[in-house]
Each structure stands twice: as C-alpha cells, then as structure tokens.
Amino acid sequence: xxxxxxxxxxxxxxxxxxxxxxxxxxxxxxxxxxAPLPRKSRxxxxxxxxxxxxxxxxxxxxxxxxxxxxxxxxxxxxxxNDEVADDGRFTLSxxxxxxxxxxxxxxxxxxxxxxxRSQGVDVSDYSEDPQRPAVTLYGKNTKERFLIVADTVKxxxxxxxxxxxxxxxxxxxxxxxx
Numbered sequence: 001x002x003x004x005x006x007x008x009x010x011x012x013x014x015x016x017x018x019x020x021x022x023x024x025x026x027x028x029x030x031x032x033x034x035a036p037l038p039r040k041s042r043x044x045x046x047x048x049x050x051x052x053x054x055x056x057x058x059x060x061x062x063x064x065x066x067x068x069x070x071x072x073x074x075x076x077x078x079x080x081n082d083e084v085a086d087d088g089r090f091t092l093s094x095x096x097x098x099x100x101x102x103x104x105x106x107x108x109x110x111x112x113x114x115x116x117r118s119q120g121v122d123v124s125d126y127s128e129d130p131q132r133p134a135v136t137l138y139g140k141n142t143k144e145r146f147l148i149v150a151d152t153v154k155x156x157x158x159x160x161x162x163x164x165x166x167x168x169x170x171x172x173x174x175x176x177x178x
Contacts, residue, residue, distance in 0.1 A: 049094035059115035
C-alpha cells in the first residue's frame with residue numbers, strides 16, 4: 001500500500017470514528033434524542049481520562065511524558081440533526097504522549113492491543129508500517145461508550161494515547177429536550 005493511500009485510509013478511519021463519537025452524543029442506543037444522558041462532571045471526566053491513558057501506558061510498558069504536554073479538549077455535544085443543547089452537555093478528548101523510540105512503538109502498541117482486547121475493547125483498526133516505523137490503533141469500548149487511539153505522531157519518537165468520551169450531562173443540570 002502506498003504512503004498516500006495509507007494516509008487516506010487513516011484519515012477516513014479517523015473521520016468515521018469522529019462520526020461515531022458525535023453520534024454517541026446525539027442519542028442513546030434507543031435512538032431517542034431525549035433519552036437521559038449519563039451524568040458526570042468535567043472534572044471527574046478529566047480525572048477518568050488521565051487515569052485511563054495512564055493505564056494504557058502501563059499496558060504498553062511506556063511512560064507518559066511531560067513534553068509534549070497532554071491535550072485536553074472539551075466540546076459541546078452535537079445532535080443527529082446538528083442541534084446543540086444549552087444544558088452544558090459535553091464530550092472530552094484527552095491525549096497523553098509517551099516518548100518512545102520509533103523502533104519500539106509497534107511492540108508497545110501490540111502489548112496495548114492485547115490488553116485492550118482482553119478487557120473487551122473492540123480494536124476496530126490496527127496498522128503498522130515497519131519501514132517508517134509507525135503504528136496506529138483505533139478501538140472502542142461499546143459498553144462504556146468511549147473511543148481509543150494509540151498512534152505514532154510528531155515530533156519524532158512520540159506515541160499518542162488518546163481517549164474520547166460519549167456525551168455527558170453535568171450533575172444537577174436539567175437535560176434540554178428536542
């Protein structure tokens with residue numbers, strides 16, 4: 001597979017996973033736009049994401065680095081018909097980074113993939129390119145409704161460990177109806 005085609009496949013996969021994530025915000029499994037959303041504070045969600053990425057690092061046998069700094073991105077949930085509620089609902093994407101020599105990243109992500117699968121995570125896409133070397137893993141936890149990414153990124157020798165949550169409503173907030 002050519003480098004351009006590999007990049008296109010990865011871009012498509014990322015777009016598909018993003019659509020899945022935003023779809024999780026628009027409805028519950030019942031497809032009822034007004035079904036009750038799970039409740040969690042932003043602080044609790046961020047603490048969970050930090051712990052989960054630390055667990056990912058543990059399984060991959062790598063250490064989270066201070067540089068580059070972790071990336072935290074809260075975003076409003078977008079509904080099936082592009083509606084955005086005013087009730088405070090949100091998603092979180094949190095990425096932590098590990099400094100791992102390029103030649104060791106594939107082995108690290110293989111360890112992570114094995115651990116994720118044993119925990120019931122659906123590894124929906126996995127690719128490796130020993131020539132670059134580079135690795136990409138996309139997964140989803142269907143039961144708890146979050147997405148996982150582990151991949152080679154820049155700067156050189158950097159492995160990204162990322163989780164993206166479904167839509168949460170802050171505790172005490174009243175859920176807006178559509």
